[in-house]
Amino acid sequence: VTISIHPVPGLPEIRSGDDLAGLLAAALARAGLGPEPGDVLVVTHKVISKAEGAVALLVGGEDAAYRRLVEEQSVEILRRRGSLVIAKTRHGFICANAGVDRSNAAPGTAVLLPGDPDRSAHGLRLALRRLTGVDVPVVITDTFGRAWRKGLVDVAIGVSGLEVILDLRGTRDVQGRELKVTEVAIVDEIAAAADLAMGKAAGIPAALVRGLAVPRGEGRVADLVRPAGEDMFR
Amino acid sequence: VTISIHPVPGLPEIRSGDDLAGLLAAALARAGLGPEPGDVLVVTHKVISKAEGAVALLVGGEDAAYRRLVEEQSVEILRRRGSLVIAKTRHGFICANAGVDRSNAAPGTAVLLPGDPDRSAHGLRLALRRLTGVDVPVVITDTFGRAWRKGLVDVAIGVSGLEVILDLRGTRDVQGRELKVTEVAIVDEIAAAADLAMGKAAGIPAALVRGLAVPRGEGRVADLVRPAGEDMFR
Numbered sequence: 424v425t426i427s428i429h430p431v432p433g434l435p436e437i438r439s440g441d442d443l444a445g446l447l448a449a450a451l452a453r454a455g456l457g458p459e460p461g462d463v464l465v466v467t468h469k470v471i472s473k474a475e476g477a478v479a480l481l482v483g484g485e486d487a488a489y490r491r492l493v494e495e496q497s498v499e500i501l502r503r504r505g506s507l508v509i510a511k512t513r514h515g516f517i518c519a520n521a522g523v524d525r526s527n528a529a530p531g532t533a534v535l536l537p538g539d540p541d542r543s544a545h546g547l548r549l550a551l552r553r554l555t556g557v558d559v560p561v562v563i564t565d566t567f568g569r570a571w572r573k574g575l576v577d578v579a580i581g582v583s584g585l586e587v588i589l590d591l592r593g594t595r596d597v598q599g600r601e602l603k604v605t606e607v608a609i610v611d612e613i614a615a616a617a618d619l620a621m622g623k624a625a626g627i628p629a630a631l632v633r634g635l636a637v638p639r640g641e642g643r644v645a646d647l648v649r650p651a652g653e654d655m656f657r
Numbered sequence: 658v659t660i661s662i663h664p665v666p667g668l669p670e671i672r673s674g675d676d677l678a679g680l681l682a683a684a685l686a687r688a689g690l691g692p693e694p695g696d697v698l699v700v701t702h703k704v705i706s707k708a709e710g711a712v713a714l715l716v717g718g719e720d721a722a723y724r725r726l727v728e729e730q731s732v733e734i735l736r737r738r739g740s741l742v743i744a745k746t747r748h749g750f751i752c753a754n755a756g757v758d759r760s761n762a763a764p765g766t767a768v769l770l771p772g773d774p775d776r777s778a779h780g781l782r783l784a785l786r787r788l789t790g791v792d793v794p795v796v797i798t799d800t801f802g803r804a805w806r807k808g809l810v811d812v813a814i815g816v817s818g819l820e821v822i823l824d825l826r827g828t829r830d831v832q833g834r835e836l837k838v839t840e841v842a843i844v845d846e847i848a849a850a851a852d853l854a855m856g857k858a859a860g861i862p863a864a865l866v867r868g869l870a871v872p873r874g875e876g877r878v879a880d881l882v883r884p885a886g887e888d889m890f891r
Binding site: 424425427428429430501502504509516517525526530566569570571572573574575576577587588596598600606607608609611615619620622635637646649654655657 | 750807834849881890
């Protein structure tokens with residue numbers, strides 16, 4: 424099946440309390456992307472956080488205030504190098520600066536991660552269903568670094584309406600042998616794919632993915648986080 | 658720009674010495690996907706390895722022979738848990754079982770990683786250019802686990818014709834602030850996106866990605882590997 428990924432242009436700068444679902448539904452309609460069954464909407468967390476008011480003022484020296492904020496948003500600091508902090512957030516995500524970000528933020532502010540991104544995704548999905556009549560799964564993304572490889576990729580930090588993992592255990596390959604690769608983190612692959620269409624500098628914070636053959640479900644990105652006891656790399 | 662991802666069906670089972678470029682060009686043509694400028698071809702490493710003869714016979718007890726092969730293909734073992742080995746390969750990749758894989762392999766064999774996947778990608782790109790008249794960048798993928806997150810995602814292990822990282826340093830956001838997220842590992846995002854269209858169980862080992870707005874270049878996945886001295890998580 425061919426998959427297509429459509430950037431959703433024309434969202435205004437989002438402020439606390441904005442009706443993000445209404446703005447997204449309008450932007451989708453203007454782009455001729457009235458959602459169809461099977462579509463998945465991918466939204467960068469930044470607009471979610473801004474709409475939810477998960478934005479902090481940097482009071483006093485901005486750099487020092489930013490560093491304090493990163494510590495505040497961390498439940499554990501895994502590594503430090505220079506000004507870079509690799510932290511575990513209260514969601515269990517391990518990422519640079521606990522996900523606190525000053526780019527694409529108003530001057531003197533920093534954007535935090537949403538408090539409960541799976542819940543945010545669920546709320547947005549329900550609101551979009553009311554507005555459009557179509558139940559479109561929602562994936563919320565952020566941009567994370569990785570161990571061992573340079574560069575950053577978008578990953579899912581919240582989801583509603585999909586399984587997070589495509590579980591192929593027991594599936595056989597074309598030779599009839601059971602697949603070894605059994606658990607594909609499809610929400611992360613969807614997040615990465617959508618980023619290719621958005622473009623960070625262009626400031627397009629949403630994309631509609633059409634034609635995905637992935638199972639609907641009620642997965643949570645919270646369940647993608649590997650418990651510390653199972654994790655071999657902390 | 659809308660991106661589309663087209664699975665390339667109809668490749669036969671690949672054997673050592675097969676003309677993979679010829680088979681891919683024919684499959685693309687049959688699928689109506691005669692490549693266009695701007696397309697990127699994504700191929701799972703398994704067909705590359707098979708065509709190059711990077712396949713080992715498992716002689717004697719298959720499980721024991723497999724475990725010996727994994728050790729042979731490793732230059733460093735980072736972690737062991739039960740029968741799972743997280744190893745560094747001679748390419749510098751850190752992955753399960755040093756990339757040695759028995760699924761989608763003929764009975765009694767295991768497929769290895771290509772010896773030099775960037776070089777394999779380059780050879781395939783040149784051969785496809787001769788056959789089709791179009792210079793299509795090539796990305797070779799494998800499926801890797803990650804630290805901290807469950808599930809696996811496809812990543813690039815070889816490339817020709819693209820930059821591996823989209824370098825946004827110095828780029829400004831819509832508010833005029835320099836982007837903090839500056840180095841997007843676009844080849845890994847392309848690999849993940851293509852996997853969504855292929856489907857591991859369906860055994861479709863290639864996809865054509867159309868509409869990507871990413872810079873052409875002569876990047877190498879070898880340069881995505883974080884040197885041990887810079888890596889905080891070994």
